[in-house]
Amino acid sequence: MIFEQVPTGGCQSYLIGCSDTCAAALIDPEISQIDHYVALAARDGLRVRYVIDTHTHADHFSATREIARQLNVPVIMHRSSPAPFVDMRLGDGELIVLGKMRLQAIHTPGHTRDSMCLMVEDRVFTGDTLLIGATGRTDLPSGDPEALYDSLFERLLKLDPALKVYPAHDYKGRSHSTIGDEIATNPRLQKRERGAFVEMMRNLNLTMPTHVTEALRTNMSGGKTVSQLLAQAAATVPFMSMAELKARVEAQEGDLIVLDVRERDAYEAAHIPGARLLPRGQLELRVNQDLPDPTRRILACCELGYISTLAASTLREMGFQHAVALDGGMKAWRESGYPTKAGREP
Numbered sequence: 326m327i328f329e330q331v332p333t334g335g336c337q338s339y340l341i342g343c344s345d346t347c348a349a350a351l352i353d354p355e356i357s358q359i360d361h362y363v364a365l366a367a368r369d370g371l372r373v374r375y376v377i378d379t380h381t382h383a384d385h386f387s388a389t390r391e392i393a394r395q396l397n398v399p400v401i402m403h404r405s406s407p408a409p410f411v412d413m414r415l416g417d418g419e420l421i422v423l424g425k426m427r428l429q430a431i432h433t434p435g436h437t438r439d440s441m442c443l444m445v446e447d448r449v450f451t452g453d454t455l456l457i458g459a460t461g462r463t464d465l466p467s468g469d470p471e472a473l474y475d476s477l478f479e480r481l482l483k484l485d486p487a488l489k490v491y492p493a494h495d496y497k498g499r500s501h502s503t504i505g506d507e508i509a510t511n512p513r514l515q516k517r518e519r520g521a522f523v524e525m526m527r528n529l530n531l532t533m534p535t536h537v538t539e540a541l542r543t544n545m546s547g548g549k550t551v552s553q554l555l556a557q558a559a560a561t562v563p564f565m566s567m568a569e570l571k572a573r574v575e576a577q578e579g580d581l582i583v584l585d586v587r588e589r590d591a592y593e594a595a596h597i598p599g600a601r602l603l604p605r606g607q608l609e610l611r612v613n614q615d616l617p618d619p620t621r622r623i624l625a626c627c628e629l630g631y632i633s634t635l636a637a638s639t640l641r642e643m644g645f646q647h648a649v650a651l652d653g654g655m656k657a658w659r660e661s662g663y664p665t666k667a668g669r670e671p
């Protein structure tokens with residue numbers, strides 16, 4: 326078995342491969358680590374054949390769909406996953422064949438309805454059903470403390486105590502434990518009576534994870550996060566530094582069109598001298614009148630440097646091959662004491 330554990334903040338993801346056949350699976354990949362997983366698989370001589378989420382994550386952005394698209398491999402989740410992009414849905418007890426290895430799904434609802442654990446050889450990937458010294462919470466959408474009790478006490482904890490436990494989270498830098506260790510020391514598992522366990526789970530009063538709305542939206546639909554959208558746009562445009570632009574503005578270079586894509590009130594309060602106003606919301610509608618020459622060099626700027634990246638990317642898509650974005654925004658420009666002008670341009 327070839328095995329890599331990739332922590333991202335408190336999230337844990339795993340690359341597991343068969344050393345005989347080089348077939349591998351990614352478990353609970355996180356969106357910021359895509360290049361890392363692909364590089365690890367290449368370094369280890371593995372080919373990723375499957376990407377698997379142990380459940381619908383509410384606290385981080387799953388990379389399964391994006392990796393599946395890049396590598397042309399199937400996304401695997403439990404049968405009750407709401408995500409429409411899942412290619413292979415597993416039922417309890419079903420296996421994924423990974424070269425000479427077998428990954429067996431154990432349906433363990435509770436943290437979410439679609440939670441499953443994956444058992445392979447000497448270890449079990451427990452998702453958020455069982456964590457080291459804790460359990461997954463049951464107060465997020467489709468969570469159910471009664472179901473978690475059954476999943477833990479009737480299923481998971483009845484497995485071989487020597488099985489290594491690899492969870493989807495650890496906030497203290499630990500890599501794994503064992504079923505036996507968890508039975509002995511996990512404080513939440515000391516409530517062995519159903520009523521007491523459920524009562525404890527109902528009264529944890531945990532704070533909501535950050536980005537829960539965006540995580541559920543994107544993980545359940547396969548849609549993009551805001552930062553993914555921005556990163557994709559940024560990958561298609563060159564940028565110009567603020568110092569470079571300042572030098573060009575001061576030299577009054579005529580060949581560069583500075584396009585301020587904010588709204589009129591922001592533009593009139595303070596803009597880069599010589600900048601033209603074309604709000605992002607009107608860009609496509611006014612582009613033919615305002616920018617008739619697609620060979621011109623155009624620099625898009627906005628308040629923070631995000632919307633201008635989208636605007637420059639849109640311009641490039643429409644054939645403005647010399648559109649660039651300002652590396653920074655008007656806020657940083659003003660704070661640097663660079664020249665601005667108020668009101669309208671002649």
Ligand SMILES: [Fe+2]
Pocket residue numbers: 380381382383384436453461
């Ligand atoms: Fe989770």
